[in-house]
Amino acid sequence: MNFRSLHIDDLPVEVFQQVDVFIAQEPVGFVSAKRYRADLARRTFRPEWTWIAEDEGRIVARAVWWGRPDGTRPLLLDCLWTDSSARDRAGLAARLLGAAHRCFQEQHGDQLPEAFRMTLQNGWRADPASREAVAWRQGAAAAAGFTHAVERLQFEWTPACGVPEADDRLIFVAEPDDDKMVEVFRRIGDGSLDDETRKKRARLSPGEAARHEMQFYLDAPGERGWWRVVYQPDGLLAGLAIPSATAYNANVGYLGVVPEMRGRGYARIILDAITRSHVNRGAEQITATTDVGNFPMATAFRKSGYRNVETRLLLSAP
Known part of the structure; x- marks a missing residue:
């Protein structure tokens, strides 16, 4: 052989x-x-x-x-x-x-x-x-x-899913300062249901894990200028929206809500903003994935009209 x-x-x-x-x-x-x-x-x-x-x-x-x-x-x-x-x-x-x-x-x-x-x-x-x-x-x-396995749901948006309307409960602001952006990643990582974030947190400090996560999206085909930090109207940090791209399609990339703001429906508002961002740039297809165990995120995708088109099994080192 x-x-x-x-x-x-x-x-x-x-x-x-x-x-x-x-x-x-x-x-x-x-x-x-x-x-x-x-x-x-x-x-x-x-x-x-x-x-x-x-x-x-x-x-x-x-x-x-x-x-x-x-x-x-x-x-x-x-x-x-x-x-x-x-x-x-x-x-x-x-x-x-x-x-x-x-x-x-x-x-x-x-x-x-x-x-x-x-x-x-x-x-x-x-x-x-x-x-x-x-x-x-x-x-x-x-x-x-x-030997480490995680199952992920693959979602897809097309024009037939409809363009979500804007919601004025949150404000989306460009943040060019990478150090400030890392701190947002770090705060969102606390208590995250995302398997990859948890793996990074298990072997790295929260700050190091945040930098690794941010670098992944900097290396992706999407533009850094698309990213937005999300605030409540009172100025309190709510989360992060990263419209991104793969080698093939526009992609949801990353979205997250800081722990103290979870449970308010903000994930769907942020997702809808990412969708509109891509649609405004002419996207006809937007892809996204989330872990099977991340129920709030999967629910947000379904409520926003995204279709679950397939399942992916990801195997990696522990």
């Missing part, structure tokens, strides 16, 4: 077409040849971030990592496939991930990709085929050290 990354002379699109028919048979999101070609052009996929397992010249497994267009390393494992005839699919996939991770560590100073993202249909646990498809992938990820 040979484990290796692709090279330019592998003609990677043709390589993907060889196995595309097999990948499409499982009810888990997969990277087709068409999407791979498009993301190669965006540089969110790279041949060197794409690994295959070969058995006597036949491709029996592949793993595709995603990264930012201007990034130097892969961030997310976006697709993992093995031939259904493999006797131990989890074991084969684990060996492939292990070979790729060793190479990534050598190239990027021991930095590994941050997570494995699986795209699933809503209610996937009720479907035996979906449970089986998740099980062997989760087993392979666990062998690679990705």
Whole structure:
């Protein structure tokens, strides 16, 4: 068995077409040849971030990592496939991930990709085929050290959802001072239901976690000038609104309410302001995600007309 990354002379699109028919048979999101070609052009996929397992010249497994267009390393494992005839699919996939991770560590100073993202249909646990498809992938990820799991709901806004009206209970103010913005992130992080925020708070100080969170959105394709700090009319801090973007769509990015203002319906007001902000710039589609366990945020999305289009299972190191 040979484990290796692709090279330019592998003609990677043709390589993907060889196995595309097999990948499409499982009810888990997969990277087709068409999407791979498009993301190669965006540089969110790279041949060197794409690994295959070969058995006597036949491709029996592949793993595709995603990264930012201007990034130097892969961030997310976006697709993992093995031939259904493999006797131990989890074991084969684990060996492939292990070979790729060793190479990534050598190239990027021991930095590994941050997570494995699986795209699933809503209610996937009720479907035996979906449970089986998740099980062997989760087993392979666990062998690679990705044992922490969080389920996220993917939401989407289109013009058919309607444009929410403005609400004058809150005031939205631009804040160019990054240090002041970090302090807003820090205050919102107290008592947060967001899994990633909690993970950062478990290993970093609140201030350090806030800076990491802010840097993530500074690195995203959205503009810093879109961000707004949110206040009550009496001048008290209420929260933060960050309209952002992915490599593909306008995105809700980040919104939060400080602890003492929670329970007043402010999350929906802030979300509606982010939606209008994107619509005013011509957005025809806005995406967003929130953890399954973040009930207030999921409720705000639904009340604002966003549709829950799929579920994502995110596996990462503890």
